[in-house]
Amino acid sequence: MENKSVLNVSELSIAYESKRGDVRAVDNVSMSIRPHELVSAVGESGCGKTTLGLSLIGLLPRPPAKYLSGEINFKGMNLLSLAPDELRLYRGTEIAMIFQEPMTSLNPVFKIGDQIQEAIKLRSSRRKRSETEERDKSPLASRIEKSDRRKQIIDVLNLVRIPDPERMADRYPFELSGGMRQRVMIGMALAQKPSLLIADEPTTALDVTTQAQVLKLMRGLMEEVDTSILLITHDLAVASQIADRIAVMYAGQIVEEGDVLDLFSHPLHPYTRGLLACIPSGSKEGMRLKPIQGSAPDLRSIPAGCKFAPRCPHMTKKCEIAKPELIVKEGSHRVACYLHE
Amino acid sequence: MSEGLRLLQVENLVVYFDVGGTFSVPLVTKRTTYVKAVDGVSMDVGVGETVAVVGESGCGKSTLARAVLGLVESKRGSIRIRGQDRAAFKHSKDRFRIIQMVFQDPDSSLDPTMKVKDTVSEPLVGLSSMNRTGREKKAVEVLNAVGLDDEFLDRLPRQLSGGQKQRVNIARAIVTEPSLVILDEPTSALDASVQAQILNLLLDLQEKYSLSYLIITHNISVAEYLSDRTYVMYAGKILEHGPTNAVINEPRHPYTIALIASAPVPDPKERNLLKVEIVGEVPSVINPPPGCRFHPRCPYAEQKCSNQEPILDPISPERFAACHFIGKTAKT
Amino acid sequence: MIKIRNPRIQYIVELLTYNNETKLGFLLVAAIVAAAIVVALTGIGVLPYDPIEQDVGPPLAAPSLEHPFGTDILGRDVFSRILYATPNDIFVSFVVVGVSFLVGALLGATAGYRGGLLDEALMRYTDVIFAIPALVLAISIAVILGPGMTHMMYALLIIWWPPYARLARGEALRVSHQNYIEAARASGIGSFRILTRHVLPNILTPMVAYATIDIGSVVIIYAGLSYLGLSIRPPWPEWGAMVSAYQDYLVSAPWLPLFPAFVIGIVVVAFSILGDGLRDAVEAARIG
Numbered sequence: 036m037e038n039k040s041v042l043n044v045s046e047l048s049i050a051y052e053s054k055r056g057d058v059r060a061v062d063n064v065s066m067s068i069r070p071h072e073l074v075s076a077v078g079e080s081g082c083g084k085t086t087l088g089l090s091l092i093g094l095l096p097r098p099p100a101k102y103l104s105g106e107i108n109f110k111g112m113n114l115l116s117l118a119p120d121e122l123r124l125y126r127g128t129e130i131a132m133i134f135q136e137p138m139t140s141l142n143p144v145f146k147i148g149d150q151i152q153e154a155i156k157l158r159s160s161r162r163k164r165s166e167t168e169e170r171d172k173s174p175l176a177s178r179i180e181k182s183d184r185r186k187q188i189i190d191v192l193n194l195v196r197i198p199d200p201e202r203m204a205d206r207y208p209f210e211l212s213g214g215m216r217q218r219v220m221i222g223m224a225l226a227q228k229p230s231l232l233i234a235d236e237p238t239t240a241l242d243v244t245t246q247a248q249v250l251k252l253m254r255g256l257m258e259e260v261d262t263s264i265l266l267i268t269h270d271l272a273v274a275s276q277i278a279d280r281i282a283v284m285y286a287g288q289i290v291e292e293g294d295v296l297d298l299f300s301h302p303l304h305p306y307t308r309g310l311l312a313c314i315p316s317g318s319k320e321g322m323r324l325k326p327i328q329g330s331a332p333d334l335r336s337i338p339a340g341c342k343f344a345p346r347c348p349h350m351t352k353k354c355e356i357a358k359p360e361l362i363v364k365e366g367s368h369r370v371a372c373y374l375h376e
Numbered sequence: 377m378s379e380g381l382r383l384l385q386v387e388n389l390v391v392y393f394d395v396g397g398t399f400s401v402p403l404v405t406k407r408t409t410y411v412k413a414v415d416g417v418s419m420d421v422g423v424g425e426t427v428a429v430v431g432e433s434g435c436g437k438s439t440l441a442r443a444v445l446g447l448v449e450s451k452r453g454s455i456r457i458r459g460q461d462r463a464a465f466k467h468s469k470d471r472f473r474i475i476q477m478v479f480q481d482p483d484s485s486l487d488p489t490m491k492v493k494d495t496v497s498e499p500l501v502g503l504s505s506m507n508r509t510g511r512e513k514k515a516v517e518v519l520n521a522v523g524l525d526d527e528f529l530d531r532l533p534r535q536l537s538g539g540q541k542q543r544v545n546i547a548r549a550i551v552t553e554p555s556l557v558i559l560d561e562p563t564s565a566l567d568a569s570v571q572a573q574i575l576n577l578l579l580d581l582q583e584k585y586s587l588s589y590l591i592i593t594h595n596i597s598v599a600e601y602l603s604d605r606t607y608v609m610y611a612g613k614i615l616e617h618g619p620t621n622a623v624i625n626e627p628r629h630p631y632t633i634a635l636i637a638s639a640p641v642p643d644p645k646e647r648n649l650l651k652v653e654i655v656g657e658v659p660s661v662i663n664p665p666p667g668c669r670f671h672p673r674c675p676y677a678e679q680k681c682s683n684q685e686p687i688l689d690p691i692s693p694e695r696f697a698a699c700h701f702i703g704k705t706a707k708t
Numbered sequence: 709m710i711k712i713r714n715p716r717i718q719y720i721v722e723l724l725t726y727n728n729e730t731k732l733g734f735l736l737v738a739a740i741v742a743a744a745i746v747v748a749l750t751g752i753g754v755l756p757y758d759p760i761e762q763d764v765g766p767p768l769a770a771p772s773l774e775h776p777f778g779t780d781i782l783g784r785d786v787f788s789r790i791l792y793a794t795p796n797d798i799f800v801s802f803v804v805v806g807v808s809f810l811v812g813a814l815l816g817a818t819a820g821y822r823g824g825l826l827d828e829a830l831m832r833y834t835d836v837i838f839a840i841p842a843l844v845l846a847i848s849i850a851v852i853l854g855p856g857m858t859h860m861m862y863a864l865l866i867i868w869w870p871p872y873a874r875l876a877r878g879e880a881l882r883v884s885h886q887n888y889i890e891a892a893r894a895s896g897i898g899s900f901r902i903l904t905r906h907v908l909p910n911i912l913t914p915m916v917a918y919a920t921i922d923i924g925s926v927v928i929i930y931a932g933l934s935y936l937g938l939s940i941r942p943p944w945p946e947w948g949a950m951v952s953a954y955q956d957y958l959v960s961a962p963w964l965p966l967f968p969a970f971v972i973g974i975v976v977v978a979f980s981i982l983g984d985g986l987r988d989a990v991e992a993a994r995i996g
Contacts, residue, residue: 079567080538212657242432243594247638247652254650269567272597272640276649295644313572314642315601318621319579324601326572330537447890472896485887489909491715495888502896532715534993548891 040067041230041263042091047105049083049090052098056335060086062287063105065361068231068263073254075266075274075295077310078284081331084267087284088233091265092132093122110230127157131224135236137216141208147219148188148204154223155187187226194259195222195252214245221253225260235267250277271310275299280367283307286332286342289361293368303370305347341372349374382456383556383588384421384444384475389414389453391436391443395662411661413439415612416453418688421556426582426589428603428620430596430635434658436612437592438480441558444590445477457556473503476554480561482541486533492519493529496547503552518547521584522577539570546577550585558590563598575601596639600624608632611659611669614688618695628705629697631670668700676701719993723913726989733982737920740975744798747791757785759792760943768961778963780954786964789945790971796857797947797975801926804864805919812872813915817907819873820880822899830877834870842867843929850938860930860939868926875918879911886910913990921983924976931972947972 049061061083068074076084089095091107093114107114109130114122134140142150185204192200195218208216217237224232234253238246254277257264268274274281275295282292283304291304302308309327329346332338340355341347347354353373361371391414413436421427429437442448444455446462455462457474476499479485486495497515500506506514519528522543533541542562549557562578563571575598581587593599599606600620607617608629616629627633634654641648656673659665665672671681678701686698699705712718724734746754757764763783771778777786819827837845849863883889884907892902933939934948947968954964 079569214657242658243596244432244634244638244652244654245657246640247649248654250640251650251652270640271568272642275642275644276640276647278644299642299644310568311642313568315572315575315597316642317600319601323579324572324576326576327569330539330570331567442890445894447893472894477891477894479887479891481887485891487888487892487906487910489716490906498892498897499895502892502898530715532719534719535715548895 040069041072041110042066042068042265043106043108044087044091045106045108047087047090047107048103049086049095049100050103051086051100053335058334059287059337060100060334061090062337064284064287064289065105066282066289066292068265070230070263071257071261072279073257073264073266073277074280074282075268075278076282076284077268077271077274079269079331081286081334082284083287084284085235088132088235088265088267091231092126092130092233093119094126094132127154127224127229128227129229130231130233131227131229132233132235133217133220133224133237135239137213137220137240138208140220141216143208145207146204147192147206147208147211148185151188151191151204151219151223151226152184155184155191155226191222191226192219194225194256195219197222212245213241214249217241217245217249218252221249221256225256225262228260229262231263231265233265233267236269237266238273239268239270246273253277272314283310286334288342288371289369290343290372291368291370292361293370294366297366297368301368303364303368303375304343304372305349305374306343309346382420383423383425383458384590385454385456385459386420386440386444387418387454387456389417389440389443389455390451391439391448392451393439409662412612412664413661414443414450415664417609417612417614419607419614419617421588421590423555424586424588425605426591426603428591428593428599428606429609430593430599430606431609432594432635432658434611434661435609436661437609438560440609441477441560441590441592445475445558446471472499473552474554475556475558476549476552477558477560478542478545478549478562481565482538482545483533483565485545486541488533490532491529492524492531492533492536492544495533495544496551499548499552514551515547518551519544521550521581522547537570538566539573542566542570542574543577546574546581550581550587553585554587556588556590558592560592561594562591564593564595571598578602596624596636608635611664612661613669613698615670615699616695616697617688618692622692622695628691628695628702629670629699630674630676630705632697633705634673668698676704723986723989723993726992727985729981729985730989731985733978733980733985736974736978737982740794740978741798743791744795748795748799752792755788755791757788759784759789759945768957768964770961771963777967778961780964781957786950786967789950790947790968793945793947793950797927797930797972800857800861800864800930801923803861804868804926804930805923807865808869808872808922809915809919812869812874813876813908813911815869816873816876816878817880817903817911820877821884821903821907827877830873834873837867837870843932846929846933847936847938850933855938857939857941860933863933864926864929871922872915872919875915876911879914880907883907883910913993914987917983917986917990919983920986921980924979924983927972927976927979 044064044066047061047064048059051058051060064087076087078084086095102115109125114125188204189200192203197203197215197218238249241249250273253264266274266278278295280293281295281298282289283306284290285306291298291307298307302311312325313327315324327346332342340357341359344350344354351373359371359373361369362376363369364375393411393413395409395411417440429440431437439448443450457471462471493512493515496519497511500511500514516526516529524540524543536544563574566574582589589602591599591602603620605618606620606623608615608623608631610631616623616632623632624636627636634652637648637652638654654673659669667682667685671677674681680700686700688696688698690696691702712721724730752758761784764785765775765779765783767779767781767783769775769779775785775787777790780786815830819830845867846863849866850860853859853862889902889906892906931948934946935952937949937952939946939949950968951965957964
């Protein structure tokens with residue numbers, strides 16, 4: 036089973052050093068992503084999902100971050116055991132990432148086409164370094180290369196359904212809307228056919244209708260480009276619309292994980308249930324929202340028991356003593372809660 | 377319906393912004409460009425009602441809110457409060473006492489150098505003649521009403537969480553006991569669980585203080601949860617309005633249909649998002665499309681739509697939509 | 709972690725203890741300012757020797773236990789002279805920076821918040837001042853006014869405030885677009901009170917970081933002007949003037965020009981370290 040997955044994270048723990056004590060941002064997280072699968076890591080701010088995403092692509096600044104334990108196995112290779120140079124070969128080629136703010140992800144002084152081209156060049160030169168290939172340096176070859184590259188740029192723009200790609204390639208980022216820019220980012224990320232695309236809140240800054248377009252595009256491209264996606268979001272509704280599997284995170288841990296249909300029809304963990312009950316649907320006359328009591332825990336102190344216990348309506352003595360393990364219930368549905376043992 | 381009953385009555389409001397550049401630029405170029413942020417909007421809010429204005433970025437809803445509040449001057453049109461024209465309020469102070477606003481983004485809505493109690497009592501400084509003791513007492517009262525006890529009085533915003541900041545925001549808005557509170561994206565910057573707490577708080581406060589709400593939001597589910605009636609705004613115009621339940625569950629205008637369909641529903645069995653067929657982008661408000669502003673993106677558009685702008689017609693006793701081909705969108 | 713009741717003082721303490729730079733800078737600056745205040749208040753009494761008394765030691769004596777910085781050609785103790793001159797440079801730089809800060813903050817904040825004619829006028833006027841090399845302007849004014857410490861100060865004051873005005877204007881522009889300004893307007897607060905209560909306090913911190921480094925700049929310029937002889941007040945010592953007076957002894961009695969130069973350098977570096985650290989601290993506070 037493990038050989039088949041694209042990504043296999045095993046007991047990963049990451050902490051940030053700070054003046055007021057270490058912050059345990061990711062706490063013993065294990066998860067896997069299979070080929071052509073869209074997995075969504077869902078949680079509120081501070082749950083560790085962004086740290087997890089950054090760690091997978093090796094973009095965590097260390098210091099202040101430090102890896103305490105665990106492995107990140109990408110297609111069988113433990114990324115944590117690689118030197119920075121070796122890891123860089125993966126970044127952008129095998130594993131790509133897009134971020135929340137399309138406004139700041141693109142360089143404002145270069146045309147769109149040039150930036151896409153730069154991404155393609157960088158990645159193919161990295162690929163070529165790992166496969167030894169001789170390049171034909173004749174002038175004819177470089178002219179062919181140039182028109183080849185232009186075609187590649189247009190291909191990328193077409194891939195992400197940007198209208199009028201010939202004209203768009205010569206535009207600057209400020210001439211494009213947020214939705215367009217995000218599509219360009221997706222195009223740049225997918226241009227080299229990575230096996231894993233990590234998307235960190237890719238549509239949070241976009242309008243509702245634009246968000247729908249971009250999410251639909253991402254889902255559709257998975258088959259076309261032969262990739263898997265890890266979607267990091269705080270929005271359970273968004274995750275429910277395009278994910279195959281969902282991992283619910285709280286205070287650095289995965290508290291529940293499973294097939295999206297399973298999770299929504301039978302949410303097991305009290306936090307998941309609480310989150311679902313928070314989503315307003317229908318009018319106030321119907322049912323009042325039931326917010327989760329209390330507030331998110333301080334990640335500096337690591338309590339002995341379950342981190343959600345202080346806010347849990349089903350808390351028992353047992354919950355305060357020891358942390359519940361993530362156990363399997365029916366198929367691939369996992370939950371970390373004593374209620375279900 | 378007699379005019380006196382409507383707490384707020386906005387008629388054909390037009391708000392244009394001059395974006396021609398600073399002082400010296402127009403002198404040289406002799407040209408002025410306008411952003412037609414609000415271009416002929418009529419709406420109203422009744423006593424005790426909650427009305428939502430729903431739309432995406434650039435549609436003009438925030439500008440509409442600011443014009444109603446009085447922070448922005450309108451070019452044309454009227455704003456009446458309990459039948460009285462705004463201009464009749466000699467001092468803006470009276471108007472600000474009756475209408476207040478909870479501003480978007482709790483982080484930039486609070487002065488980082490001001491303590492909570494000072495922020496909350498500031499409206500009383502400008503709009504009432506209370507002395508310091510009176511103001512502080514009132515501030516404590518509203519802070520308690522929003523769920524913050526006395527330990528928060530002397531805190532600075534940097535010592536508060538997102539939800540707490542938003543509560544302070546709300547406290548400031550109700551300290552003068554206004555009749556109408558405008559809420560500009562009240563929960564957009566908050567986590568899901570905090571959002572739920574704030575939404576419930578708003579409902580409690582509405583009961584306690586007999587408030588009317590005007591909610592500006594892009595979040596359909598928040599609009600549905602809180603409001604009695606909903607206006608749908610696009611590129612400076614109202615395209616559809618009516619009872620919230622009807623507008624959101626049986627949208628008729630093509631834009632509303634696309635908007636509702638795009639809103640993610642937490643139901644993996646109903647993947648409406650993947651079925652949405654919306655094309656194009658939100659239009660420029662400097663040069664909006666001629667005729668119906670939505671026509672370049674509308675699946676039902678015909679020649680007429682680019683020539684003639686549709687007006688808001690009733691499609692049932694309380695529902696209005698601005699579309700030439702509204703018949704095509706009815707669900708059979 | 710020091711916890712203090714008053715959140716504003718807590719904030720200042722946090723800024724000052726942000727990193728090693730701020731801590732070290734603060735200690736050095738505190739020591740220098742303390743020395744200046746002590747000397748200014750107690751005068752000659754606290755010094756080992758009278759700074760203008762001649763022949764307290766053999767002339768041109770090398771540094772020793774009695775005369776840590778040696779003696780000059782008239783047998784005066786260099787250490788006492790340097791110490792005695794401390795309040796001059798410190799006083800001038802604090803006054804110049806302080807007044808420039810105030811004037812610049814008020815003008816810039818009003819221009820940034822109100823915009824319009826005032827803003828345009830300020831921008832063009834400061835453009836003109838920037839176009840002229842500062843030192844040349846200062847020297848010209850100093851020459852016109854005549855020598856002396858107060859005249860130096862006036863000359864510097866005229867050219868020193870524009871950067872503060874620009875900085876304040878930029879910050880005020882940023883602050884003016886924050887929602888809390890609109891909220892204040894909706895609270896019936898008038899423009900004047902918005903400027904003083906909301907805009908000014910929020911533009912201060914970045915300006916203070918800049919001002920701290922700037923004190924070092926004034927020290928250098930003032931030392932330079934007194935080196936050029938524009939601030940002569942013989943026989944009273946002045947750091948820059950001492951460097952100029954002793955520069956001929958660079959080979960024969962190097963301690964004479966080097967110690968005053970070194971002290972000038974230390975003072976500038978101290979303020980620069982503190983200011984630099986504060987700049988980082990303020991940025992971090994803004995993000996975090």
